[in-house]
Amino acid sequence: xxxxxxxxxxxxxxxxxxxxxxxxxxxxxxxxxxxxxxxxxxxxxxxxxxxxxxxxxxxxxxxxxxxxxxxxxxxxxxxxxxxxxxxxxxxxxxxxxxxxxxxxxxxxxxxxxxxxxxxxxxxxxxxxxxxxxxxxxxxxxxxxxxxxxxxxxxxxxxxxxxxxxxxxxxxxxxxxxxxxxxxxxxxxxxxxxxxx
Amino acid sequence: xxxxxxxxxxxxxxxxxxxxxxxxxxxxxxxxxxxxxxxxxxxxxxxxxxxxxxxxxxxxxxxxxxxxxxxxxxxxxxxxxxxxxxxxxxxxxxxxxxxxxxxxxxxxxxxxxxxxxxxxxxxxxxxxxxxxxxxxxxxxxxxxxxxxxxxxxxxxxxxxxxxxxxxxxxxxxxxxxxxxxxxxxxxxxxxxxxxxxxxxxxxxxxxxxxxxxxxxxxxxxxxxxxxxxxxxxxxxxxxxxxxxxxxxxxxxxxxxxxxxxxxxxxxxxxxxxxxxxxxxxxxxxxxxxxxxxxxxxxxxxxxxxxxxxxxxxxxxxxxxxxxxxxxxxxxxxxxxxxxxxxxxxxxxxxxxxxxxxxxxxxxxxxxxxxxxxxxxxxxxxxxxxxxxxxxxxxxxxxxxxxxxxxxxxxxxxxxxxxxxxxxxxxxxxxxxxxxxxxxxxxxxxxxxxxxxxxxxxxxxxxxxxxx
Numbered sequence: 001x002x003x004x005x006x007x008x009x010x011x012x013x014x015x016x017x018x019x020x021x022x023x024x025x026x027x028x029x030x031x032x033x034x035x036x037x038x039x040x041x042x043x044x045x046x047x048x049x050x051x052x053x054x055x056x057x058x059x060x061x062x063x064x065x066x067x068x069x070x071x072x073x074x075x076x077x078x079x080x081x082x083x084x085x086x087x088x089x090x091x092x093x094x095x096x097x098x099x100x101x102x103x104x105x106x107x108x109x110x111x112x113x114x115x116x117x118x119x120x121x122x123x124x125x126x127x128x129x130x131x132x133x134x135x136x137x138x139x140x141x142x143x144x145x146x147x148x149x150x151x152x153x154x155x156x157x158x159x160x161x162x163x164x165x166x167x168x169x170x171x172x173x174x175x176x177x178x179x180x181x182x183x184x185x186x187x188x189x190x191x192x193x194x195x196x
Numbered sequence: 197x198x199x200x201x202x203x204x205x206x207x208x209x210x211x212x213x214x215x216x217x218x219x220x221x222x223x224x225x226x227x228x229x230x231x232x233x234x235x236x237x238x239x240x241x242x243x244x245x246x247x248x249x250x251x252x253x254x255x256x257x258x259x260x261x262x263x264x265x266x267x268x269x270x271x272x273x274x275x276x277x278x279x280x281x282x283x284x285x286x287x288x289x290x291x292x293x294x295x296x297x298x299x300x301x302x303x304x305x306x307x308x309x310x311x312x313x314x315x316x317x318x319x320x321x322x323x324x325x326x327x328x329x330x331x332x333x334x335x336x337x338x339x340x341x342x343x344x345x346x347x348x349x350x351x352x353x354x355x356x357x358x359x360x361x362x363x364x365x366x367x368x369x370x371x372x373x374x375x376x377x378x379x380x381x382x383x384x385x386x387x388x389x390x391x392x393x394x395x396x397x398x399x400x401x402x403x404x405x406x407x408x409x410x411x412x413x414x415x416x417x418x419x420x421x422x423x424x425x426x427x428x429x430x431x432x433x434x435x436x437x438x439x440x441x442x443x444x445x446x447x448x449x450x451x452x453x454x455x456x457x458x459x460x461x462x463x464x465x466x467x468x469x470x471x472x473x474x475x476x477x478x479x480x481x482x483x484x485x486x487x488x489x490x491x492x493x494x495x496x497x498x499x500x501x502x503x504x505x506x507x508x509x510x511x512x513x514x515x516x517x518x519x520x521x522x523x524x525x526x527x528x529x530x531x532x533x534x535x536x537x538x539x540x541x542x543x544x545x546x547x548x549x550x551x552x553x554x555x556x557x558x559x560x561x562x563x564x565x566x567x568x569x570x571x572x573x574x575x576x577x578x579x580x581x582x583x584x585x586x587x588x589x590x591x592x593x594x595x596x597x598x599x600x601x602x603x604x605x606x607x608x609x610x611x612x613x614x615x616x617x618x619x620x621x622x623x624x625x626x627x628x629x630x631x632x633x634x635x636x637x638x639x640x641x642x643x644x645x646x647x648x649x650x651x652x653x654x655x656x657x658x659x660x661x662x663x
Contacts, residue, residue, distance in 0.1 A: 016514075016515075016518070017511055017514075017515060018390055018391075018490050018515070020490070020627075020629045022608075022627065022629040022630070022631060022632050023629065023630060023631070026631050026635075027608045027609060027610045027632075028610070030233050030261075030262075030610065031233070031262060031273075031275040031276055031278075031279050031610070032275070032279075033236035033237065033240070033278065033279055033282050034236075034237065034240070035237045035240075035343075045630065045631045045635055045636075050617060050635060050636070074511070075391070075511075076390060076391045076394070076424065079390060079391070079424065079490075080326065080421075080627060080629060081325075081326050081608075081627075082234070082324060082325055082326040082340040082341060082342055083233075083234065083342075084234065084237075084324075084342035084343040084344060087342075102391065102394065104391070104394065104424060105394060105395060105424070105426050106326060106340055106341070106342060106421075106426060109341075109342065109345070110342035110344065113342060113344035113345065114344065162220075162358065163218065163219065164219050164220050164356065164358075175344070175348055175356070176245070176247070176347065176348050176351045176352060179222065179348065179351075179352045179354060179356070180351070180352065182213070182214055182222060183352075185213055185214045185222070186213055186222075186224070186250075186352060186353065186354055189213040189214075189224055190224075190353075193211075193224060195226045195227075195254065195319065196316055196446070196447040196451065196455045
């Protein structure tokens with residue numbers, strides 16, 4: 001996967017809690033057998049009406065956000081289904097960083113396997129970012145080498161990320177290749193492990 | 197003597213292949229379940245790198261998510277058909293056993309694992325599906341994974357995992373008449389919210405859990421993910437052992453006796469400590485109905501639609517307003533006066549033989565309300581066959597329910613079983629998210645008994661007084 005060390009980009013604010021993966025990518029688009037091309041279906045039921053026309057009242061349809069690459073959302077972001085099509089759709093649409101006060105476990109994990117950086121900030125901080133992004137074209141920089149998020153007007157916040165996913169993201173490692181360096185240990189384990 | 201341990205710690209220790217301090221452990225996976233929707237990209241990844249499946253015999257595949265439940269001999273949806281054909285080809289190429297369409301074991305992956313005896317206490321089980329938590333009912337550590345991890349498990353039979361925190365959900369008391377496992381888990385999520393389990397593995401304990409059937413325990417563990425927990429489990433006991441004895445893939449004879457002793461020894465030791473504990477009193481739980489767009493937006497059947505003005509904070513107020521608009525409901529309306537147009541009895545939460553029997557027991561010769569379209573979708577070919585032997589299909593059909601072929605069906609509406617925009621469905625499934633059962637469809641989660649009663653009444657009704 002593509003490594004991510006530092007990223008600067010336009011912020012898209014999505015001020016809703018419990019955004020589930022059914023919302024991020026509805027089930028009718030899960031029938032494809034490739035990983036590519038899911039961006040066009042991102043937030044489909046919010047972006048398009050029953051005649052597949054863009055809904056004017058949904059902010060992501062505004063040309064203002066067409067180049068957004070950092071999404072700031074509400075708590076429990078990515079809850080529900082384990083579908084990895086959700087991070088695939090976000091990535092294909094152009095998002096590299098998702099910031100929220102909390103994430104659902106599987107979604108968080110799926111992001112880190114695809115070179116998307118999920119960042120947990122305090123709710124006061126995410127609310128500040130959402131306010132800024134709603135008011136103007138708001139640029140933010142995320143630095144995974146220092147675990148910092150900052151803008152040009154003095155906002156700065158630190159975040160924690162476990163060292164394992166952090167290194168995976170920084171280096172863009174293929175996880176299976178890493179694991180296969182332990183193949184002898186797996187073979188040894190299997191010799192005495194009983195499964196009925 | 198070593199200190200008392202939870203079942204979660206015992207399974208963890210048994211299955212760690214390798215660990216370094218401060219890093220996730222490499223955990224061995226005993227059973228990998230595979231279905232058509234979340235696997236094609238994983239197999240493609242293996243092919244691109246020239247990798248094999250490490251343990252095809254610890255892998256089992258079926259088709260469930262987008263299979264049709266009527267006219268199953270001709271699959272009209274070409275894109276779905278390609279996905280199913282791709283799974284078949286992948287399983288052939290990599291030597292994985294598969295219960296495809298038409299196979300006697302085909303069904304919802306979380307229904308067939310247990311009924312075939314593939315699901316057993318102490319196993320680590322993964323599947324590219326968040327409701328893999330269902331298998332925890334047997335005292336297995338079972339959780340959903342994404343497609344990248346599906347590929348990882350196929351290639352290595354392991355997964356990198358941080359040791360989970362443990363959450364004891366203690367449910368004491370007894371279920372009242374007409375109150376089910378579904379009502380317990382809905383009431384629990386209504387009480388503590390949709391993310392109280394995030395970062396934890398739940399163990400369900402207490403008198404109410406002990407007295408539940410395996411089917412009831414599966415319903416509870418199934419919805420652990422709706423509380424944010426990737427896995428939820430129940431320590432094995434005699435109920436677990438009795439369920440597994442004689443199942444196709446369960447050990448037989450002396451091996452069964454040996455397995456049984458090991459399984460029972462996995463149960464949490466008295467005095468073991470958890471990172472956190474929450475409680476619920478089953479005596480106080482009424483039949484539940486969700487009114488909103490996440491499973492915590494739920495009230496007892498005697499309740500009224502909540503008022504956003506009485507929310508605890510602006511965030512919650514915002515959420516309630518959104519949900520009421522989407523659901524087309526007004527604050528203060530008694531839930532038992534809300535009319536419905538659809539009923540869905542099925543899904544990995546509530547499509548087992550016991551669920552169908554309980555739903556059928558409500559009918560008592562009555563008919564589905566003329567304004568309602570009601571479908572029953574058994575969880576597997578085996579459930580369907582057993583139900584038909586008991587005449588349940590006839591009971592349902594005579595009452596005006598449609599009797600379908602097994603699959604996930606209207607739980608996520610990937611096939612043609614869809615709720616039309618703006619229409620309302622009483623559903624025994626697990627998610628009432630926006631658009632889940634169809635674009636702009638309105639889902640209310642209930643137990644099988646409550647769904648059957650609503651089908652007949654044409655609106656939600658208290659199953660305890662529905663004579």
